[in-house]
Amino acid sequence: xxxxxxxxxxxxxxxxxxxAGACSSAAxxxxxxxxxxxxxxxxxxxxxxxxxxxxxRIFPDYRIVTYYGTAGTGxxxxxxxxxxxxxxxxxxxxxxxxxxxxxRVQPAMELIVTIADGAxxxxxxxSHTIDPALAWQYLDAAxxxxxMLVLDIQPGRTDFLTATRQWEQLLAQPDVGVxxxxxxxxxxxxxxxxxxxxxxxxxxxxxxxxLAGVVRNLKLPQKLVVLHQFTDTMITNVGTVAQHPELAxxxxxxxxxxxxxxxxxxxxxxxxxxxxxxxxxxYTEDVNPLSPKDVLGLNPQPEYISYQ
Numbered sequence: 001x002x003x004x005x006x007x008x009x010x011x012x013x014x015x016x017x018x019x020a021g022a023c024s025s026a027a028x029x030x031x032x033x034x035x036x037x038x039x040x041x042x043x044x045x046x047x048x049x050x051x052x053x054x055x056x057r058i059f060p061d062y063r064i065v066t067y068y069g070t071a072g073t074g075x076x077x078x079x080x081x082x083x084x085x086x087x088x089x090x091x092x093x094x095x096x097x098x099x100x101x102x103x104r105v106q107p108a109m110e111l112i113v114t115i116a117d118g119a120x121x122x123x124x125x126x127s128h129t130i131d132p133a134l135a136w137q138y139l140d141a142a143x144x145x146x147x148m149l150v151l152d153i154q155p156g157r158t159d160f161l162t163a164t165r166q167w168e169q170l171l172a173q174p175d176v177g178v179x180x181x182x183x184x185x186x187x188x189x190x191x192x193x194x195x196x197x198x199x200x201x202x203x204x205x206x207x208x209x210x211l212a213g214v215v216r217n218l219k220l221p222q223k224l225v226v227l228h229q230f231t232d233t234m235i236t237n238v239g240t241v242a243q244h245p246e247l248a249x250x251x252x253x254x255x256x257x258x259x260x261x262x263x264x265x266x267x268x269x270x271x272x273x274x275x276x277x278x279x280x281x282x283y284t285e286d287v288n289p290l291s292p293k294d295v296l297g298l299n300p301q302p303e304y305i306s307y308q
Contacts (some may be wrong), residue, residue: 049174049220052146053106056221058248059276059303062106064224065095066150066306068280070112071134077308078283079109084141092145094307097292103303108148108177110226110306111138114163116154116184116192126192127156127163127184135170143175150177150224154184156192160199161206171214177224178211179252180204182234201237208244215246222248226278226304229269230255238271250304252278256285259294266298278304 055061067087069077079087087109095107113135116127139149151170155163160180170176185197208225215223225247229235243249251274253266262279270277279302281289295305 049218051106051221052143052148052175053104058106058222058224060102061104063098063100063103063302064106064108064148064250064278064304065091065098066108066110066304067091067094068110068112068152068306068308070115071130071138076112076115079111084109084138085144088141088145088147091147098296098305100296106148107145108150108224109138109142110150110152110179111135112152112154113167114153114155116156116186118191118193125156125158126186127154127158129166132167132170135167139170139173139176148175148177148224149173150179150226152179152181152226154181154192156184157186157190159206160185160203161210164207165210168214171211171223172218172220174220177226178207179224179226179228180207181228183228183230183254196231196234198234198236201235201240201242204235205240205242208242208247208249212244212246220246222246224248224250224304226250226252227275228252228254230265232269239274241274243274249275250278251275252280252304252306254280256280256282258287259290262286262290263298270300272300276303278302278306280306280308282308 050056051058067079069079069081071080074081091107091109095105099105114127114129120126121128142149151167153160153163164178171178182199183197184192185199186192187198190197204227211223211225223246227235227250229251230253251271253269255262255265266279277300279295279298281295283289295302
């Protein structure tokens with residue numbers, strides 16, 4: 001992977017290739033002089049760099065509401081059930097009820113870009129990555145709606161830092177964060193889907209130390225880091241997860257079931273003194289899914305809500 005200092009040069013190279021492809025696809029248009037393709041959204045971010053709906057601080061200015069899933073399929077969540085532009089429209093509608101007098105809503109697409117597998121695959125990683133071009137498509141759709149993109153990492157047997165740094169070009173963007181999904185971080189000989197994964201705080205700190213450096217070096221706005229959790233053993237030594245002013249750390253309480261089960265889990269796992277809190281609503285797996293009013297009635301009130 002390129003170092004942080006070489007990202008701008010590399011991004012420009014990507015843009016030139018993308019522009020060339022756009023020109024060739026329009027070659028058959030009946031015009032004497034083909035129109036110049038529009039500049040990719042990734043190169044026209046406002047200066048100074050800000051969050052999609054303004055400012056450089058995520059919390060307590062915003063409440064994040066996300067659609068979760070991967071590209072091209074609804075099997076892993078609602079985000080991929082429809083094309084990116086349509087998903088952005090639906091996300092705006094789902095996020096609107098979460099606005100409160102003291103919080104603006106910031107919609108975000110939580111896109112699984114590294115997906116855990118039940119088989120070893122290339123290199124025995126028990127995971128694979130989606131085509132980066134698809135992730136850029138979701139970012140372009142998000143930007144058209146002033147939304148954020150969150151890259152969800154299910155690393156299998158790869159450590160989180162190695163898996164996350166594969167997405168360094170996207171994480172160099174001012175409106176892209178990351179979610180570390182410990183359920184799918186497999187230790188020893190564990191296989192995704194057969195055992196629940198686990199990660200130690202030291203491995204998380206390796207990611208956040210690196211990512212905070214990216215934010216500082218590129219003068220980016222504060223960046224989201226989401227830690228998925230639904231058992232008390234999924235993140236070991238959780239009290240030693242380091243804090244960085246460049247990052248907004250979210251403890252996201254997953255798990256499906258009845259409202260009572262979900263609220264009990266949220267109450268039992270939450271570390272409100274250490275993290276911003278997140279809560280997941282499953283459209284199909286939950287029994288009587290909580291309404292936006294119900295979610296906002298949780299104590300403490302979640303600052304990050306995702307729909308799967």
